[in-house]
Amino acid sequence: MSFQRCAFEERLRQIGAERYHDKHPFHELLHSGGCTPDQVRAWVINRFYYQSRIPMKDAAFMSRVEDPALRRAWRSRIEDHDGSDGNEGGIARWLRLADAVGLDRDYVASAEGVLPATRFAVDAYVRFVRDTSLLEAVAASLTELFAPKIHASRIEGLLAHYAFADDSSLSYFRNRLSEAPKDVAFGLAWVLDHADTAEKQDAAAAALTFKTDVLWAQLDALHAAYVAPAHIPPGAWQPGTHLSGGAA
Ligand SMILES: O=C(O)c1cc(C(=O)O)c2c(n1)C(=O)C(=O)c1cc(C(=O)O)[nH]c1-2
Numbered sequence: 001m002s003f004q005r006c007a008f009e010e011r012l013r014q015i016g017a018e019r020y021h022d023k024h025p026f027h028e029l030l031h032s033g034g035c036t037p038d039q040v041r042a043w044v045i046n047r048f049y050y051q052s053r054i055p056m057k058d059a060a061f062m063s064r065v066e067d068p069a070l071r072r073a074w075r076s077r078i079e080d081h082d083g084s085d086g087n088e089g090g091i092a093r094w095l096r097l098a099d100a101v102g103l104d105r106d107y108v109a110s111a112e113g114v115l116p117a118t119r120f121a122v123d124a125y126v127r128f129v130r131d132t133s134l135l136e137a138v139a140a141s142l143t144e145l146f147a148p149k150i151h152a153s154r155i156e157g158l159l160a161h162y163a164f165a166d167d168s169s170l171s172y173f174r175n176r177l178s179e180a181p182k183d184v185a186f187g188l189a190w191v192l193d194h195a196d197t198a199e200k201q202d203a204a205a206a207a208l209t210f211k212t213d214v215l216w217a218q219l220d221a222l223h224a225a226y227v228a229p230a231h232i233p234p235g236a237w238q239p240g241t242h243l244s245g246g247a248a
Pocket residue numbers: 054140141142143144146147150151176215
């Protein structure tokens with residue numbers, strides 16, 4: 001590997017080291033057992049919106065790709081979330097988590113109670129992938145370089161601290177531990193190959209930075225709405241409602 005390629009990879013990794021959402025106070029609260037059941041539910045509801053939009057952004061990406069080899073490499077991402085024969089898929093696994101924390105899964109799937117800022121941030125990511133260069137779109141997905149570490153610490157933290165946590169409710173994260181590394185190995189190599197000028201490297205680094213903001217902003221919204229002093233925006237999920245027991 002050339003020095004220049006190594007230095008660029010290091011620059012991308014540094015963006016994660018400084019800005020990835022594993023450092024957000026909401027994640028510290030969640031993983032250390034500090035969340036109330038309603039705070040966990042708020043996270044499940046809002047994070048579902050991100051999950052639900054990931055295959056849509058991957059479809060938007062693929063609709064712009066002219067190279068069949070790149071589309072072939074990318075399409076398993078959609079199946080990982082939507083499912084395929086013999087694989088229920090990430091969205092169904094996430095709804096199992098919604099069941100386990102006592103939420104009405106139809107309400108979660110409807111995305112009705114999602115925070116406005118979560119919606120804005122996630123929609124901005126889908127639009128970004130639809131509208132920018134393919135290089136920037138692939139670079140934005142590289143936050144997944146940093147995801148296996150947070151998924152592993154989430155599994156460990158949730159199992160240690162919350163009664164709802166078990167193999168079934170956490171299966172989403174266990175699956176991502178094997179799915180994400182294959183996706184990101186491909187994405188990283190593709191970005192390193194295609195960012196072959198200083199301008200393109202700057203654009204790819206800016207795209208990855210943008211994506212860390214998309215993730216961070218979602219947790220800021222969650223923290224502001226549901227951690228004291230909590231300010232729940234109009235229309236967003238109210239604790240105690242939409243439980244699987246049938247509460248309103
Ligand atoms: O739990 C997390 O912290 C986390 C982060 C990210 C990420 O870094 O974007 C993804 C996921 N999970 C994830 O599960 C997932 O499927 C995923 C897809 C993507 C993407 O940008 O294509 N990021 C992520």
